[in-house]
Amino acid sequence: METVTIKIADSYTLLGDYYKSTAVNSRDVLGTLIYLHGGGLVFGERTDLPNEYIEILRKRFEVLCADYRLAPESTIDDIFIDLQDIYHFATTLKHEKIYIMGRSAGGYLSLMMARDFNIEGIINFYGYFNFSHSDFNYLPHDQKHLASMLTEDIVTPNIRDYVTVKENPDPRYLLYLYYRHIGEWAKTLGIDLENDKYRLTNEDIKALPPIFVAHGKGDPDVPVFFSRKLNKNAPVVKFVEVDTNTHNFDQTVNENNIKLYETAVTFMNDQHT
Numbered sequence: 001m002e003t004v005t006i007k008i009a010d011s012y013t014l015l016g017d018y019y020k021s022t023a024v025n026s027r028d029v030l031g032t033l034i035y036l037h038g039g040g041l042v043f044g045e046r047t048d049l050p051n052e053y054i055e056i057l058r059k060r061f062e063v064l065c066a067d068y069r070l071a072p073e074s075t076i077d078d079i080f081i082d083l084q085d086i087y088h089f090a091t092t093l094k095h096e097k098i099y100i101m102g103r104s105a106g107g108y109l110s111l112m113m114a115r116d117f118n119i120e121g122i123i124n125f126y127g128y129f130n131f132s133h134s135d136f137n138y139l140p141h142d143q144k145h146l147a148s149m150l151t152e153d154i155v156t157p158n159i160r161d162y163v164t165v166k167e168n169p170d171p172r173y174l175l176y177l178y179y180r181h182i183g184e185w186a187k188t189l190g191i192d193l194e195n196d197k198y199r200l201t202n203e204d205i206k207a208l209p210p211i212f213v214a215h216g217k218g219d220p221d222v223p224v225f226f227s228r229k230l231n232k233n234a235p236v237v238k239f240v241e242v243d244t245n246t247h248n249f250d251q252t253v254n255e256n257n258i259k260l261y262e263t264a265v266t267f268m269n270d271q272h273t
Contacts, residue, residue, distance in 0.1 A: 006066060006089045007082075012163040014082060016089070017046060019054055019063040030268060031097030031120055032090050033061035034113070038104030038248065040176035041071050041079065041189055045166035049103075052253045056261045060269055061099060064090055067165040068109070074163055075190035076198060083109060087117045099268065102127055104222060104248065114211075115204050121268045122211040126219055126247060128226040130199035131186040139181050140247070141220035150174065150181040202233065210236040210271045212264040218245035238267045 006014040021029045035057075037044040046065040057063050068082040090098050097120045102110035107127015114122050139147060158175045179185040191198045211234050215227035224241065231239035240260060242249055250257045 004064075004089075007085045012069060012165060014067040014069075014085060014165060015046070016067065016086075017063075017065040018093070019058050019065075020094075021060065021062050022055070022058045023060060028060065029062065029095060030060045030272060031062070031095040031099055032093050033057055033063050033099040033101055033123075034086060034090050034110075035063060035065045036068065036086075036100070036102040036106035036109045037065075038102070038106045039070070039167070039169070039172075040180075040185070041076070041105045041108075042176040042179070043070065043167040043169050043172035044105070045168075050251075050253050052258060053250070053261045056258065056265055057101075060265050062094060064093070070164050070167055071189045073160050077190060079109070080112070083113050083116070087113060099123070101125075103250070104128075111200055111208070114208055115200060119209055121209050121271060123264045123268070124211055124213050124227070124230070125250060126215045126222050126227070127213075128222050129205070129230075130193075131189075131191050132193050132199070133223055133225065135223050136180065136185055137183040139177060142245070142247075143177055143220070146174070146177060147181060150178045154178055205230060205233045206235060208234045210268065211238075212267045213237060213239045214242060214250075214260055214264070215239075216242050216244040216246055216249050219247050220245060221247035236271065238263070 002018045004016045004018045006016050023029050035049055037046055037048045046067050054063055066086045069078050099121045100110040100113050100119050101123035103125040107124040110122055110124055111129050113119060154174050158172055179188045186193060213227045213230050215224045217224055227239060231237050
């Protein structure tokens with residue numbers, strides 16, 4: 001792994017962890033896969049993808065795990081600028097073909113990148129494509145027991161006075177839950193719910209490149225509705241609906257999840273053989 005500099009700005013730096021493919025034959029490498037982490041666009045870091053999954057991805061991809069700016073210190077428009085910078089940096093690497101992968105909020109960003117840039121394929125784990133779903137105005141179903149903790153008192157201590165690109169879930173996850181609890185998650189990100197810039201339209205979905213989608217059937221944080229709609233309307237899609245009530249079910253590395261990642265890579269490979 002090599003740490004690379006994607007962009008240096010006055011108030012922030014975007015770094016990436018770059019993993020070269022382990023494919024024996026260079027012709028077996030499909031391209032560069034950009035990975036974007038989850039965290040509600042409020043927390044998380046580029047290093048959150050377990051090494052076991054990275055090794056599976058490296059069999060067919062060069063892998064770039066990238067930083068992006070986080071809210072509320074930055075807005076969604078700032079993050080979209082980061083996506084542009086990440087994409088253009090990826091095009092300077094060894095392979096011309098660019099793939100995108102994201103989990104949860106990273107899945108959202110991956111879908112936006114696939115809409116706006118020349119992306120060969122998408123691997124989307126429990127992502128979403130708009131902020132207008134009614135569930136997003138409330139706490140995730142499995143976190144309602146924390147409601148009494150989610151007061152204004154947690155806001156100031158958890159917001160930085162600088163631009164930040166990585167935040168540990170403990171305690172920043174509480175800040176994300178606070179915004180969900182008061183129904184102002186989208187507003188905090190600077191998202192205009194009426195503006196197509198911040199969502200996929202039906203026409204956008206129909207124009208997506210091949211996409212692998214995995215989502216928990218009873219996901220308490222991001223409704224499985226989003227992945228089911230992608231499965232129904234995207235032109236080339238493989239959807240695995242996992243029988244679980246856990247949002248980030250792949251955080252635990254086990255035999256089933258390893259097979260799921262292998263299936264994702266096989267699906268992408270099959271589109272080009």
